[in-house]
Amino acid sequence: xxxxxxxxxxxxxxxxxxxxxxxxxxxxxxxxxxxxxxxxxxxxxxxxxxxxxxxxxxxxxxxxxxxxxxxxxxxxxxxxxxxxxxxxxxxxxxxxxxxxxxxxxxxxxxxxxxxxxxxxxxxxxxxxxxxxxxxxxxxxxxxxxxxxxxxxxxxxxxxxxxxxxxxxxxxxxxxxxxxxxxxxxxxxxxxxxxxxxxxxxxxxxxxxxxxxxxxxxxxxxxxxxxxxxxxxxxxxxxxxxxxxxxxxxxxxxxxxxxxxx
Amino acid sequence: xxxxxxxxxxxxxxxxxxxxxxxxxxxxxxxxxxxxxxxxxxxxxxxxxxxxxxxxxxxxxxxxxxxxxxxxxxxxxxxxxxxxxxxxxxxxxxxxxxxxxxxxxxxxxxxxxxxxxxxxxxxxxxxxxxxxxxxxxxxxxxxxxxxxxxxxxxxxxxxxxxxxxxxxxxxxxxxxxxxxxxxxxxxxxxxxxxxxxxxxxxxxxxxxxxxxxxxxxxxxxxxxxxxxxxxxxxxxxxxxxxxxxxxxxxxxxxxxxxxxxxxxxxxxxxxxxxxxxxxxxxxxxxxxxxxxxxxxxxxxxxxxxxxxxxxxxxxxxxxxxxxxxxxxxxxxxxxxxxxxxxxxxxxxxxxxxxxxxxxxxxxxxxxxxxxxxxxxxxxxxxxxxxxxxxxxxxxxxxxxxxxxxxxxxxxxxxxxxxxxxxxxxxxxxxxxxxxxxxxxxxxxxxxxxxxxxxxxxxxxxxxxxxxxxxxxxxxxxxxxxxxxxxxxxxxxxxxxxxxxxxxxxxxxxxxxxxxxxxxxxxxxxxxxxxxxxxxxxxxxxxxxxxxxxxxxxxxxxxxxxxxxxxxxxxxxxxxxxxxxxxxxxxxxxxxxxxxxxxxxxxxxxxxxxxxxxxxxxxxxxxxxxxxxxxxxxxxxxxxxxxxxxx
Numbered sequence: 001x002x003x004x005x006x007x008x009x010x011x012x013x014x015x016x017x018x019x020x021x022x023x024x025x026x027x028x029x030x031x032x033x034x035x036x037x038x039x040x041x042x043x044x045x046x047x048x049x050x051x052x053x054x055x056x057x058x059x060x061x062x063x064x065x066x067x068x069x070x071x072x073x074x075x076x077x078x079x080x081x082x083x084x085x086x087x088x089x090x091x092x093x094x095x096x097x098x099x100x101x102x103x104x105x106x107x108x109x110x111x112x113x114x115x116x117x118x119x120x121x122x123x124x125x126x127x128x129x130x131x132x133x134x135x136x137x138x139x140x141x142x143x144x145x146x147x148x149x150x151x152x153x154x155x156x157x158x159x160x161x162x163x164x165x166x167x168x169x170x171x172x173x174x175x176x177x178x179x180x181x182x183x184x185x186x187x188x189x190x191x192x193x194x195x196x197x198x199x200x201x202x203x204x205x206x207x208x209x210x211x212x213x214x215x216x217x218x219x220x221x222x223x224x225x226x227x228x229x230x231x232x233x234x235x236x237x238x239x240x241x242x243x244x245x246x247x248x249x250x251x252x253x254x255x256x257x258x259x260x261x
Numbered sequence: 262x263x264x265x266x267x268x269x270x271x272x273x274x275x276x277x278x279x280x281x282x283x284x285x286x287x288x289x290x291x292x293x294x295x296x297x298x299x300x301x302x303x304x305x306x307x308x309x310x311x312x313x314x315x316x317x318x319x320x321x322x323x324x325x326x327x328x329x330x331x332x333x334x335x336x337x338x339x340x341x342x343x344x345x346x347x348x349x350x351x352x353x354x355x356x357x358x359x360x361x362x363x364x365x366x367x368x369x370x371x372x373x374x375x376x377x378x379x380x381x382x383x384x385x386x387x388x389x390x391x392x393x394x395x396x397x398x399x400x401x402x403x404x405x406x407x408x409x410x411x412x413x414x415x416x417x418x419x420x421x422x423x424x425x426x427x428x429x430x431x432x433x434x435x436x437x438x439x440x441x442x443x444x445x446x447x448x449x450x451x452x453x454x455x456x457x458x459x460x461x462x463x464x465x466x467x468x469x470x471x472x473x474x475x476x477x478x479x480x481x482x483x484x485x486x487x488x489x490x491x492x493x494x495x496x497x498x499x500x501x502x503x504x505x506x507x508x509x510x511x512x513x514x515x516x517x518x519x520x521x522x523x524x525x526x527x528x529x530x531x532x533x534x535x536x537x538x539x540x541x542x543x544x545x546x547x548x549x550x551x552x553x554x555x556x557x558x559x560x561x562x563x564x565x566x567x568x569x570x571x572x573x574x575x576x577x578x579x580x581x582x583x584x585x586x587x588x589x590x591x592x593x594x595x596x597x598x599x600x601x602x603x604x605x606x607x608x609x610x611x612x613x614x615x616x617x618x619x620x621x622x623x624x625x626x627x628x629x630x631x632x633x634x635x636x637x638x639x640x641x642x643x644x645x646x647x648x649x650x651x652x653x654x655x656x657x658x659x660x661x662x663x664x665x666x667x668x669x670x671x672x673x674x675x676x677x678x679x680x681x682x683x684x685x686x687x688x689x690x691x692x693x694x695x696x697x698x699x700x701x702x703x704x705x706x707x708x709x710x711x712x713x714x715x716x717x718x719x720x721x722x723x724x725x726x727x728x729x730x731x732x733x734x735x736x737x738x739x740x741x742x743x744x745x746x747x748x749x750x751x752x753x754x755x756x757x758x759x760x761x762x763x764x765x766x767x768x769x770x771x772x773x774x775x776x777x778x779x780x781x782x783x784x785x786x787x788x789x790x791x792x793x794x795x796x797x798x799x800x801x802x803x804x805x806x807x808x809x810x811x812x813x814x815x816x817x818x819x820x821x822x823x824x825x826x827x828x829x830x831x832x833x834x835x836x837x838x839x840x841x842x843x844x845x846x847x848x849x850x851x852x853x854x855x856x857x858x859x860x861x862x863x864x865x866x867x868x869x870x871x872x873x874x875x876x877x878x879x880x881x882x883x884x885x886x887x888x889x890x891x892x893x894x895x896x897x898x899x900x901x902x903x904x905x906x907x
Contacts, residue, residue: 139292144403149521151293194883202404 097156108173329376
């Protein structure tokens with residue numbers, strides 16, 4: 001067992017996930033330091049999203065452990081994981097299409113709301129004060145991500161790049177300690193990617209949020225991450241600074257392909 | 262003639278705080294809510310900034326560069342600078358580093374007050390080449406946490422230093438304000454300049470205050486006006502409407518939340534006094550028309566029928582004729598069913614006076630708004646005239662002129678056809694550029710650089726830039742901008758450049774409007790991937806060919822201009838962009854530059870070829886460059902024989 005480093009926010013220790021005969025993750029260990037941006041890379045089917053799903057509690061590992069802020073939380077449900085301060089976005093945007101951007105982001109505050117059904121229904125007293133407080137917080141995020149112009153627009157009517165940004169806003173509304181981003185820049189044009197990069201960096205610097213992201217665009221990965229981990233066939237094949245991982249022969253082979261004879 | 266107690270902007274601000282302390286001076290939408298500041302707060306905030314600047318050693322005559330979107334704190338920084346006898350120099354917020362460096366260095370700015378990290382970054386990059394720049398003060402602290410430069414200071418910190426400074430020097434600001442006089446330099450506004458480096462027009466307090474006052478009287482403005490401050494602070498128009506007139510008239514300036522929310526904020530504020538350049542009026546109309554076309558057929562029919570009534574009625578009113586009884590009844594009905602709701606929806610329900618200027622506006626566009634009951638009028642002016650020269654008077658509006666000169670302003674047409682003017686707003690000269698000053702200012706008269714004429718009723722009509730007035734090889738008059746504006750009146754065209762000086766005929770390089778042509782293409786099931794792709798579709802060429810023919814048909818009836826019909830045209834493979842220096846930040850075409858850059862295209866227009874291959878450099882916002890390759894088609898346009906004199 002590896003000694004726990006003092007500044008590790010999240011530790012994934014020997015995690016394995018099996019779907020029937022498929023070994024999606026195999027003995028993966030990873031340490032995410034507090035305050036860093038870590039990129040998880042790898043070819044399609046390498047197990048990146050599975051790893052994110054394990055961390056956020058959607059899947060439970062068949063072996064190994066996950067520790068968050070020093071406590072073991074291998075078997076928590078997604079709801080409890082979120083309450084611990086882990087928020088995420090999805091590879092395919094998962095917003096409430098018919099709801100306004102503002103309401104979508106408000107749903108990110110749900111965990112922070114302490115409601116009584118009766119007071120909420122009457123919108124009276126503490127319920128009203130609480131709503132105002134949360135709304136003010138959401139407005140700060142809207143300002144931060146520069147989406148004031150679409151506050152009242154139904155999420156489903158927005159172009160893809162903006163939907164991704166709204167999803168990020170909703171994740172931020174939960175005031176996460178660890179933010180998991182599954183391909184935040186997929187399907188975006190160059191300009192949208194640059195915007196998203198800037199927002200991710202700003203979130204990291206301004207709120208001190210630790211960020212783990214999956215990304216395919218290597219120039220983006222090299223630009224914004226402090227730390228890169230590469231997966232292939234469910235196993236971790238490299239882990240280090242962007243430069244180290246870029247030069248790693250196993251990573252080059254995984255991307256360019258070598259014949260497995 | 263100026264009261265010495267009220268002859269500078271800081272003195273006017275103090276008067277407002279005294280006479281109208283509880284009245285809202287400026288509003289800003291922040292975090293989704295409109296925040297109001299009264300005149301007393303306006304002055305107090307500016308005073309703290311001034312004290313902070315004084316604590317840093319601000320001396321009379323020092324310059325403060327101001328960069329950012331329209332924000333109350335930036336207007337206060339402007340007032341604070343003036344209070345200390347300094348000179349604010351507002352810069353366009355989308356300037357690239359090189360442009361910013363030139364102006365900050367040329368103006369010798371010691372201080373810069375900027376909106377956010379983006380502007381701080383730009384200034385930090387060029388600080389090496391701006392030796393005079395000592396302090397950069399920022400409003401929004403976002404992203405600034407890890408900056409360690411000693412020249413950086415937040416506005417909050419600055420005001421805090423101001424508070425400390427005030428304990429030792431309680432009357433400092435009042436004393437400094439007292440030293441100011443009318444002929445002090447009030448502001449340096451750098452003009453975007455279609456050629457060469459920008460020039461800094463110096464305007465005095467007297468220039469601006471007298472001009473503002475004259476226009477307020479002429480237009481009957483009161484202290485209860487609401488104006489929306491959304492055009493760049495570096496532009497003379499915004500300086501006049503949102504700052505000078507607001508201080509002189511005591512009315513309220515409203516700063517929108519962001520550039521993207523302007524139309525929404527417009528609706529929330531419902532300004533009574535509003536300014537927009539033609540392209541914004543056009544954008545609003547296009548948005549309305551798209552929404553109308555998407556409505557159910559009965560609504561669509563109703564809107565079109567009543568708009569036709571409104572146009573008929575307005576045409577008769579402009580011609581000083583009586584509107585028929587039936588049309589008057591229909592118009593009254595239309596006001597309830599269509600015009601009122603439409604105006605309200607656009608945020609124009611309360612507008613008493615609206616202006617358009619900067620570029621020519623199509624009579625149809627102007628007529629549209631006027632027929633709805635929105636009192637849009639053309640004004641003519643430039644930075645060198647403190648923004649205003651002439652305004653169409655209420656009740657005496659002609660769609661194709663820019664109205665009559667303001668009180669105190671004289672206009673004459675030089676033999677060359679150039680418009681000349683003099684008056685109280687005439688600037689003091691260009692900062693550190695005597696040569697350009699001598700070229701422009703001649704015995705108190707200013708060369709406007711525009712070609713124009715005065716009609717029988719004394720209305721001024723602008724045809725073109727004086728230096729751009731060209732002649733074809735056979736001597737026919739060729740006014741490129743006049744032709745370009747006629748072309749741009751089409752909703753499908755965004756930009757056009759006409760060439761023909763010394764050539765056998767007129768030809769045009771055209772940018773389509775991606776929004777409206779894209780929408781047009783979608784409705785016809787024409788698939789496209791990008792601007793470049795759409796612009797080269799044969800169907801789009803046919804669409805634009807019809808628009809060119811429309812212009813040619815109208816030129817046929819304009820006497821000597823009949824020979825200036827457009828014979829051949831092409832659709833450019835990329836949009837003209839200020840980052841590529843093809844147009845200025847205020848979207849004026851830089852003709853010489855385009856002539857060089859697109860020489861191959863222009864040659865092809867005159868060679869008889871039906872297509873040409875091109876490669877172009879584009880500059881991205883971060884300064885990197887890339888290359889675009891394309892094949893551009895060339896088409897003939899239909900021309901019309903001039904009718905012989907009857």
